[in-house]
Amino acid sequence: MSHRFDLRGRFAIIRMAMSEDSRLSTIIEAARKRFAHFGVAKTTMNEIAHDIGMSKAALYYYFPDKDQLVVAVVDQDLEKFSAVVDTMINRPSRAAHKLKKYVSIRNAFFKELLTLAKIEQLGVADLFDPMFSHLRANLFKKEKELVAKILATGIREKEFTRASVEEHAELFVCGLIGLRSAALVINPVTPIHNIEVVDAQTRLFVDMFLKALRP
Amino acid sequence: MSHRFDLRGRFAIIRMAMSEDSRLSTIIEAARKRFAHFGVAKTTMNEIAHDIGMSKAALYYYFPDKDQLVVAVVDQDLEKFSAVVDTMINRPSRAAHKLKKYVSIRNAFFKELLTLAKIEQLGVADLFDPMFSHLRANLFKKEKELVAKILATGIREKEFTRASVEEHAELFVCGLIGLRSAALVINPVTPIHNIEVVDAQTRLFVDMFLKALRP
Secondary structure, eight states, X not given: OOOOOOHHHHHHHHHHHHHHHHHHHHHHHHHHHHHHHHOSTTOOHHHHHHHTTOOHHHHHHHXXXXXXXXXXXXXXXXXXXXXHHHHHHHSSSOHHHHHHHHHHHHHHHHHHHHHHHTOSEEOHHHHHOGGGHHHHHHHHHHHHHHHHHHHHHHHHXXXXXXXXXXXXXXXXXXXXXXXXXXXXXXXXXXXXXXXXHHHHHHHHHHHHHHHHHOO | OOOOOOHHHHHHHHHHHHHHHHHHHHHHHHHHXXXXXXXXXXXXXXXXXXXXXXXXXXXXXXXXXXXXXXXXXXXXXXXXXXXXXXXXHHSSSOHHHHHHHHHHHHHHHHHHHHHHHTOSEEOHHHHHOGGGHHXXXXXXXXXXXXXXXXXXXXXXXXXXXXXXXXXXXXXXXXXXXXXXXHHHHHSSSEEGGGHHHHHHHHHHHHHHHHHHHOO
């Protein structure tokens, strides 16, 4: 590699990086639109390429297959979710209120994800697909951080009893994940409208959690 | 059908039913032994038939395949589990103690089930296998009944605050199922020794549940 100072070359690299970035978001936005209108299953890579006037080869250069495009779309949603929660957490209000708000933002987020994917039946396969393992791990880590933040505030403000933030954040997030997946264990093909049952259970879970955290 | 009173015929039917019953339990016990020693996967129908000196055809008459034999073995375990819990519930002690005891009996029961099946890795497939859907539904119903019994006692004795027994029993059981499956959602291939983590979480869940139920 040359160590020669080359301003023009550097600018060229920055320009390339920028156009890569904007190309990526153009693709992701096009994919998102297709997925939302027709569902993931009914969308082809050809259609996405056609929508943005890109060659199929160019599209495959960025995303070797549709699965990776799904991951990119959901990853972007995760970032948004995390940002929305962060804004909410930083507003002045009681920690108990924030924890409830967290759950309702989370529920809305999952409903949107399911709509995006046009998943009529929430199959077990969708939950455990190895393709999503990175996303799942990522989401779990983020959720624990966000909930830990809320719990730490509540304990600091003496709204909650002193308790292990780490342990309780993990129990809370696992509880939320668990109630949804318990519905699947009991009935492996849970139609989306049954999610209302899970939502009611989740509210009861949050109430109990808050009661137990009272000083 | 003849309505003629035929005592001898009736006795013959009862005798047949009894020998069917003892044949069934001989088969189930033989299967249980094989499963426990060699695991379900490594056991063949031939071996079970050979162990009890039964023809393969006769064995297949009672159990069309190995899966149904697995279901029969586990079903018997469920009955035992239910009986053990019932005895515990009927002893005089505090409801909070009974709820904790319930969880420890339950954990021991699941560990035994996993040992029986020689499942080294608790795969997602095992949890959701449609072959087990009847067992799952059955277990869920029984668990809800048993926990509801404990909660009702606690409320009657004013040890617990007044609350919907049905709702709370369901949340409790779904929570137990959920914490275990959450571990799988986060990491689809959870080695059995990781179950210790789930056990610790379960204890925290029970503690929170009991705290929230305080009058």
